[in-house]
Amino acid sequence: xAVTITPVDLERARKVAATVRDPxxxxxxxxxLGVLRDVASxxxxxxxxxxxTYSGCPAMATIRADLVVALHAAGFDDVDVRxxxxxxxxxxxxxxxxxxxxxxxxxxxxxxxxxxxxxxVALTLAAPSRTTHCPLCGSADTQETSYFGSTACTALHQCRxxxxxxxxxxxx
Amino acid sequence: MIxxxxxxxxxxxxxxxxxxxxxxxxxxxxxxxxxTLPPGVDGGALAVYCLMLADDALVASQxxxxxxxxxxxxxxxxxxxxIGLDLLGQARLLLARAAAADASVVPALPAGSPxxxxxxxxxxxxxxxxxxxxxxxxxNGDFADAVARLLIFSTWRLALxxxxxxxxxPVLAAVAAKGANEVTYHRDxxxxxxxxxxxxxxxxxxxxxxxxxxxxxxxxxxxxxHPTERSLVxxxxxxxxxxxxxxxxxxxxxxxxxxxxxxPDIADxxxxxxxxxxxxxxxxxxxAEMQDVARTHPIGRW
Numbered sequence: 483x484a485v486t487i488t489p490v491d492l493e494r495a496r497k498v499a500a501t502v503r504d505p506x507x508x509x510x511x512x513x514x515l516g517v518l519r520d521v522a523s524x525x526x527x528x529x530x531x532x533x534x535t536y537s538g539c540p541a542m543a544t545i546r547a548d549l550v551v552a553l554h555a556a557g558f559d560d561v562d563v564r565x566x567x568x569x570x571x572x573x574x575x576x577x578x579x580x581x582x583x584x585x586x587x588x589x590x591x592x593x594x595x596x597x598x599x600x601x602x603v604a605l606t607l608a609a610p611s612r613t614t615h616c617p618l619c620g621s622a623d624t625q626e627t628s629y630f631g632s633t634a635c636t637a638l639h640q641c642r643x644x645x646x647x648x649x650x651x652x653x654x
Numbered sequence: 655m656i657x658x659x660x661x662x663x664x665x666x667x668x669x670x671x672x673x674x675x676x677x678x679x680x681x682x683x684x685x686x687x688x689x690t691l692p693p694g695v696d697g698g699a700l701a702v703y704c705l706m707l708a709d710d711a712l713v714a715s716q717x718x719x720x721x722x723x724x725x726x727x728x729x730x731x732x733x734x735x736x737i738g739l740d741l742l743g744q745a746r747l748l749l750a751r752a753a754a755a756d757a758s759v760v761p762a763l764p765a766g767s768p769x770x771x772x773x774x775x776x777x778x779x780x781x782x783x784x785x786x787x788x789x790x791x792x793x794n795g796d797f798a799d800a801v802a803r804l805l806i807f808s809t810w811r812l813a814l815x816x817x818x819x820x821x822x823x824p825v826l827a828a829v830a831a832k833g834a835n836e837v838t839y840h841r842d843x844x845x846x847x848x849x850x851x852x853x854x855x856x857x858x859x860x861x862x863x864x865x866x867x868x869x870x871x872x873x874x875x876x877x878x879x880h881p882t883e884r885s886l887v888x889x890x891x892x893x894x895x896x897x898x899x900x901x902x903x904x905x906x907x908x909x910x911x912x913x914x915x916x917x918p919d920i921a922d923x924x925x926x927x928x929x930x931x932x933x934x935x936x937x938x939x940x941x942a943e944m945q946d947v948a949r950t951h952p953i954g955r956w
Contacts, residue, residue, distance in 0.1 A: 531686065537832050538743025543681055564686020567747070567828035570835060600820065602901050603812055603834065606842045607849060607912055629843050630733035634740065638729065654835050 487523035491558075495528045496521040498556045505544045506633050509587040512545065516575025519566045527560040528553055533571045536634040536654075573635070573653050585617045590639065590650035614650055616641035626650075682770060683746045684825070689754035692822055695889055700823060701756035702785065702882045703892055705775070706929055707814075708748030709786035711833075712776060713937070714807055715741035716944050717794055726797050733843060734800065740836040747829045749775045754825075767953045777948035781938045782931040788923065789872035791937040798851055798861035802869045805844035809905045810876045812837040813898040822890035845909045852913035863915055871923035877902070880929035 487495070499521045500513035512518040512532065520531040530549050534542050546563045553561045573592035576584075581591035593612050614624050621643035628638040629652075636649040691697050718738030725731035753760050753771030760771045761778040769777070789807060794800060815837060818830035851862035879895045886892030903917075910917055926932050948954070 534743070534832075536740055536743060536836060537747060537829070538739040538741070540739070542683075546681065546685075562686070565684065567687060567832060568824065570828070570832035598831075598835070600816070602905075603816060603838050603841075605845060605905055605908060607845055607909070609846075628729035628733060629839065629846075630729075630736040632732065634736055652839075654839075 486526060487528065487558075492521070492523050492528070494556065495523075495553060495558055498552050498558075499528075499530050499549055502545070502548050502552050505541045505548065507584070507587075507589070509583040509589075510576075510580050512549075514577045514580030514583065516573075516577065516580075517545070517571060524562070527562050528558045529562045529564060531564045531566050533566045535571050539634055571654075573651055576651070584651060588617050588648055589636070590614050590617050590648060592651040592653045595653045614639055616644060616646065617648055618646045619644040624648075682750060683743075683772070684750045684754065687825060687828075689751065689825055691755060692824070692891075695823060695891055696885075697756045698758075699882055699885055700826075700891060701752040701759045703886055704748045704752035704755065704826065705759060706785040706880070706883070708745045708752060708775075709784045710790050710807075710811065711741040711748065712745035713784065713786045713790040713940070715739070715745060716940060717790065717803075718800075720794055721800065730797070737804070737840045737843065740833075740840070744829065744833045744836070745776070746772050748826075751823075751825050751829065764952050768955050769948070769952065773948065777945045778952075781933050781941055784928070784931065784933065784937060784941070786928050786933075786937075787872070787875050788926045788928045788934055789869065789876065791928070791933060791940060792869070792872065793936045793939075795865065795868065796861055798858070798865035799868060801844045801847040801851065802862065802865035804840060805848055805906070805909060806869055806873060806876075808837050808841040808844055809902055810898060812841050813901045813905075814893055814895065817893045817898075820890075821892070826891065841905075845905075848909055848915075849913045852915055862913070866910070866915060867918045867920055870918040870920045874922040875927065875929075878927070878929075880927075883929070 499518060500511055502512050504510045504512060504515050504517070507515070515535070517532050517535060518530070519533050522529045522531075530553070532545060532549070549563050550561050572595045574595045576591065584591045609626055613622050614626070615622050616624050619641060621641055623642040624639050625642060626637055627640050627647065631638045631649050635651055635654070637652045638647060639650050640647045691700070715738040718734045718741070721734040722731060725734055749772040753775065757771070760774050763769055763774055763778060789803065792803070812834060815830040815834040819827055819834060821827040821830060848862055851858040853859070877895050877899045883892050883895060887894045907917060926934060
C-alpha cells in the first residue's frame with residue numbers, strides 16, 4: 483500500500499468499514515447501526531472512529547478487531563480504530579435501511595428516542611404506551627414482557643395475535 | 655470478515671487475538687479519546703473523584719452479577735445482568751479516566767504484567783483503597799432487597815450523572831451523558847418492581863416493606879460529600895452531592911407513594927464512610943471472590 487492514502491483509497495476504505503457487520507445484530511452494518519462515526523486518513527494510516535452503543539457493550543473489542551481485519555484484507559496495513567464518546571450513541575442514528583433489516587429479521591426497530599435535556603429526568607412508572615408492531619405478523623396487539631433482553635440494546639415483547647416472542651431495539 | 659453464522663468458523667479464521675472468543679480482547683475503553691486535563695483541573699483530585707464514581711458502579715455491578723442463576727425468573731436475571739453490564743461499562747471508562755488523569759493511583763504490578771490500568775485498579779486494590787459508598791457493597795438479600803437498593807442507587811446516580819453531563823472535564827461529561835441514558839432505564843425498572851411487589855401478594859408486599867428500611871441507613875452517606883468531591887465543585891468538574899437530595903426525595907417519594915409504602919425515618923449507619931475507604935466486612939468478602947483469579951495470575955493474559 484502506498485505511503486500516503488489518496489482520496490480514492492480513502493473512499494474505498496470508507497466503503498469497506500461501512501460494510502463491516504455488528505457482531506450481535508449481524509443483519510446491520512456498522513454504518514446502518516450508526517456506530518461508525520468517521521473514516522479518515524492521517525499520513526499512511528486509515529483512522530476509523532466508532533462509538534459504543536452502551537457503556538458496557540461487549541461487542542466493542544470485536545467490532546474493533548473486525549474493522550482491522552476487513553481493512554487489512556482490503557490492503558490497508560496501517561489501521562487505527564478510535565473511540566468517540568461524545569455525543570452518546572442514539573437509536574435515532576439507525577438508518578432507514580437498518581430499520582428495514584431489523585424488521586426483516588424479526589426484530590422491532592426503535593421509535594424516536596426521548597429528548598435529552600439538562601434538568602431532572604422524568605420517572606416512568608407505567609410501561610410506555612407506544613405501539614410496537616409485531617415484526618413477524620404485523621399486528622399492533624403486542625406487549626412488552628421484559629424491559630431488558632438478550633443484548634444491552636433490546637427489550638423483549640410478545641405478540642398477542644401470533645403468539646411469537648420478539649425483541650425490540652429500545653430507544654436510547 | 656468473521657463468519658457470524660458459524661461460531662467455530664468465526665473463531666478459527668480469526669487472525670487477531672482480540673477475536674479468540676466473543677467479548678474478550680479488553681482493550682483501552684478510552685482508545686483515541688483526548689484525555690488531556692482541562693486548564694486549572696487538578697489531575698490528582700480528578701483521578702480520586704473518578705475512582706469514587708467508578709467504584710460505586712463496579713461494586714454495584716458485581717453485586718448484580720451475583721444474581722446470575724439466583725433471580726426469581728429468567729427475565730429478571732437477564733435484566734439484573736444487563737444493568738450490571740451497563741454499570742461495569744461505566745466503571746471501565748471511569749477507571750481508565752482516573753488512570754489517565756493521574757497514573758500514580760494505579761497499583762504497581764510485577765514486571766512483564768500485561769494487566770491494563772483499569773484492571774490493575776479493579777483487581778489489585780484492597781478494600782480500604784475502594785472509594786465506593788457503602789450502599790453498593792452490602793450483601794445481596796432477597797429480590798426485594800435488590801430492587802430497593804437499585805431504586806436508591808439509580809435515583810441518586812441518575813441525578814448525579816445528569817449534572818455531570820456539563821462537567822468541565824469533557825471525558826467525564828461524555829461518560830456521564832452516556833451513563834445517564836442507561837441509568838434512566840435502571841431506575842424505571844427498579845421503581846416499577848417496587849410498586850409491583852407492594853401491590854402483589856401479602857408476601858411480596860411484606861418483603862418490599864421490609865427491604866426499604868433495610869437499605870435506608872445507607873442513604874445519608876450518598877449526600878454527605880467528601881472533601882475531594884467538594885474541592886472539584888469550584889472548578890466545575892464535580893457536583894456537590896448535597897444538592898441532589900431534593901430531587902432524590904421527590905423521586906423516592908413518588909415511587910413509595912405509588913407503592914403505598916412510608917418513607918422511612920431511620921438513623922444512618924454510623925461510622926462508615928466508604929469514600930474514605932472505611933467499609934463493611936461485606937466488601938472484603940466480595941473482593942476476595944472478585945479479585946481471586948487476577949491476583950493468582952498477575953502476569954496472566956486473557
